[in-house]
Amino acid sequence: MSSEAVLTARDLGISFGNLKAVDGISLDLKPGEIMGLVGPNGSGKTTLVNLVSGLYRPDRGEVRLGGRKVTGLAPHHLARLGLNRTFQVPKPFHTLTVRENVELAAFYTRQEPHTAEKALEFTELAPLADRLAGSLNVGQQKLLDLARALATGPRILLVDELGAGLGPMELDQVAAKLLELAGTGVALLVVEHLLAFLNQLTSRVLVMNAGTRIFEGKLAAAAEDPLVVEVFLGG
Amino acid sequence: MFRKPLDLGLVVLIPVLFALAPLAYNNQLLLFNAMVFLALAQGINIIYGFTGYLPFGYVGFFGAGAYGASLTVMFLHLPAPVAVLLGGLTALALGLVLSPLLRLSGVYFAIASLAASEAVYYVIANPGLVNITKGPYGVSLDRVYSPEFSYLVMAVIVGLVTAVVVYLKRSHLGLSLKAVRDDPLSSETAGIDVKRQRMLAWSWSALFAGLTGAVFAWQISVFYPGTVFDPSISIFAIVFTLFGGAGTVLGPILGTVVLYGVYNLIGITEPQYFQLIYGVLIMVLVLFLPEGIVSLLKRGGANVL
Ligand SMILES: Nc1ncnc2c1ncn2[C@@H]1O[C@H](COP(=O)(O)OP(=O)(O)OP(=O)(O)O)[C@@H](O)[C@H]1O
Numbered sequence: 074m075s076s077e078a079v080l081t082a083r084d085l086g087i088s089f090g091n092l093k094a095v096d097g098i099s100l101d102l103k104p105g106e107i108m109g110l111v112g113p114n115g116s117g118k119t120t121l122v123n124l125v126s127g128l129y130r131p132d133r134g135e136v137r138l139g140g141r142k143v144t145g146l147a148p149h150h151l152a153r154l155g156l157n158r159t160f161q162v163p164k165p166f167h168t169l170t171v172r173e174n175v176e177l178a179a180f181y182t183r184q185e186p187h188t189a190e191k192a193l194e195f196t197e198l199a200p201l202a203d204r205l206a207g208s209l210n211v212g213q214q215k216l217l218d219l220a221r222a223l224a225t226g227p228r229i230l231l232v233d234e235l236g237a238g239l240g241p242m243e244l245d246q247v248a249a250k251l252l253e254l255a256g257t258g259v260a261l262l263v264v265e266h267l268l269a270f271l272n273q274l275t276s277r278v279l280v281m282n283a284g285t286r287i288f289e290g291k292l293a294a295a296a297e298d299p300l301v302v303e304v305f306l307g308g
Numbered sequence: 309m310f311r312k313p314l315d316l317g318l319v320v321l322i323p324v325l326f327a328l329a330p331l332a333y334n335n336q337l338l339l340f341n342a343m344v345f346l347a348l349a350q351g352i353n354i355i356y357g358f359t360g361y362l363p364f365g366y367v368g369f370f371g372a373g374a375y376g377a378s379l380t381v382m383f384l385h386l387p388a389p390v391a392v393l394l395g396g397l398t399a400l401a402l403g404l405v406l407s408p409l410l411r412l413s414g415v416y417f418a419i420a421s422l423a424a425s426e427a428v429y430y431v432i433a434n435p436g437l438v439n440i441t442k443g444p445y446g447v448s449l450d451r452v453y454s455p456e457f458s459y460l461v462m463a464v465i466v467g468l469v470t471a472v473v474v475y476l477k478r479s480h481l482g483l484s485l486k487a488v489r490d491d492p493l494s495s496e497t498a499g500i501d502v503k504r505q506r507m508l509a510w511s512w513s514a515l516f517a518g519l520t521g522a523v524f525a526w527q528i529s530v531f532y533p534g535t536v537f538d539p540s541i542s543i544f545a546i547v548f549t550l551f552g553g554a555g556t557v558l559g560p561i562l563g564t565v566v567l568y569g570v571y572n573l574i575g576i577t578e579p580q581y582f583q584l585i586y587g588v589l590i591m592v593l594v595l596f597l598p599e600g601i602v603s604l605l606k607r608g609g610a611n612v613l
C-alpha cells in the first residue's frame with residue numbers, strides 16, 4: 074500500500090526548548106488523495122506542515138517523496154520536486170504584481186510559462202493579475218498563495234487553513250477547487266478548523282493534540298472518539 | 309536582455325556623455341568623481357534596491373578595491389587595467405568573506421557592515437603592515453599615473469554597472485531578489501534559492517565598488533587609507549540612491565546628478581552643512597518618500613525604468 078504513496082512521513086519530531094511541538098507523527102498520501110489535519114490551537118499542525126515542506130529540519134524521523142528520502146532538503150529543492158504549500162497567514166511578495174508572484178514560482182521551478190497563467194485562471198485571480206499583491210484583501214492573498222503553489226506544478230500540496238476568514242460562498246468555491254485538484258492527481262494535506270468545509274473534501278482525517286496523533290480514520294468516527302471529543306470540548 | 313531602446317540607450321549614452329563631457333567642461337576631476345558616485349550609487353542600488361540590505365559600510369569594498377589595485381601595481385608591476393580588475397576581485401573576495409553578514413537583517417546588517425569596513429580600514433592602516441600596505445602613510449602610484457585613461461575606464465565601469473541594473477530590472481533574477489526581500493520563506497517555497505540569490509546581488513555590488521575604488525586610486529594616484537575608507541563616501545552614495553529612488557535604473561542617476569550637482573554648487577564652500585543636510589535628508593526620505601523622486605514620476609503615470 075505505502076509503496077504507491079507520493080508522500081511518506083515517518084515518526085517526525087521537533088522540539089522548541091522543552092516543547093515537543095511535533096512528537097512522532099507519520100502519514101502517507103497517495104496521488105489524488107485528500108487528508109484532513111485537525112487539532113486544537115497549538116497542537117502542532119502548522120509545525121508539521123513546516124517539517125514536511127522543509128522550512129524546519131526535523132529532530133527525528135524522515136520524509137520521502139515517492140521513494141526518495143528528502144529529509145532536510147531546502148524548501149526550494151522540495152518545490153522543484155513537486156511538493157508545495159500555502160501559509161496560514163498568507164505570504165505574498167507584496168511589492169510585486171499578482172502575475173509576477175505566480176510567474177516567478179513557475180520560472181524557478183522550471184514549469185512551462187503557461188502554468189502561471191493557468192494557476193491564475195484556476196484561482197480566478199486573472200482579473201487582478203496586474204494589481205500589486207500587497208493591495209489584495211486577505212482572502213485574495215490566500216488564493217494568491219494557492220495560485221503560486223499551483224504554478225510550481227505540485228504533486229503534493231499542503232494547505233494550511235485556507236478556509237479561515239473566507240465567507241460561506243467562497244468556502245464552497247474553494248472546496249470545489251481543491252476537489253478538482255485532487256481529481257487531477259494532486260495529493261492534498263488540508264489543515265482546517267472548519268469541519269464542515271473539511272467534510273466536503275474528504276472523509277479521512279488525522280487528529281493531533283500536543284504534537285501527537287490522537288486519531289486517524291474517518292471524520293465521522295472522529296466525532297465519536299472519546300479522546301477527540303475530550304480534546305475538542307473538554308480542553 | 310535589453311528589451312527597450314531606452315535600456316541600451318542608457319547603458320551606452322551615459323558613459324559616452326561622460327567620456328565627451330571634458331571637452332565642454334574643464335573640471336575633469338569633478339566629472340570623474342561624479343562617475344565614481346554614480347557607480348557607487350548603482351552598486352548600492354543592486355544590493356539595497358533589490359534585496360533591502362542597506363550596507364552602511366559599502367566604502368569597505370571601495371577601499372579594498374583601491375588597495376587591491378595599488379598592491380598589484382606596486383608589487384606585481386602589472387599594467388593599470390589589470391590592477392583595476394584585481395582590485396575588483398579583491399572586493400569580491402572581501403564580499404565572500406563577509407557573506408555571513410547576510411544572515412543579519414535590517415539595522416543589524418547595516419551596523420555590522422559598517423563595523424566590517426572599519427575593521428578592514430584599521431588592518432590596512434596598521435603601521436605593522438607598513439611594508440605591504442604602507443600603513444597610515446598612504447600609497448603612490450605615480451608609475452601608472454594617467455588621468456585620461458583612468459577617466460575613460462571609469463566611464464566604461466559606469467556603463468557596465470548600469471547594464472547590470474538594467475538586467476536586474478528586466479530579468480527574473482531581479483524580480484526574484486525583490487521577492488526574497490518581501491518574504492524569504494515564501495520565496496523558498498516558490499523555488500527560489502534564497503541564499504544563492506542574495507550572494508549574487510551582494511557579489512555584484514561588492515565587485516563594482518571594488519572596480520570603482522581601483523580606478524579611483526589609479527586616477528588620484530596618491531592617497532591615504534582614510535581617503536578611500538571615508539565613511540561619508542558610503543553615506544553620499546546611499547543618499548543619492550535613496551533620493552533618486554532605489555530599485556530603479558533612473559533613480560540613482562537622477563539622485564547623483566541632482567545631489568552631487570547641488571553639493572558642488574554650494575557645498576564645497578560649506579561642507580560642514582552638507583553632512584547635516586544629507587543626514588536630515590536621509591531621515592526625511594525614509595519617512596516620507598521611501599521610493600525617491602522617481603516615485604513622483606510614477607505617480608504622475610510615467611513608466612519608470
Ligand atoms: N518557531 C517556533 N519556535 C518556538 N515555538 C514554536 C515555533 N513554531 C511553533 N511553535 C510552538 O509549537 C506549538 C505548535 O504550534 P503550531 O503553530 O504548529 O500549532 P497549530 O496546530 O498550527 O495551531 P493553530 O491552529 O493555532 O494554527 C505552539 O505551542 C507554538 O507556540
Ligand SMILES: [Mg+2]
Pocket residue numbers: 118119120161
Ligand atoms: Mg497553524
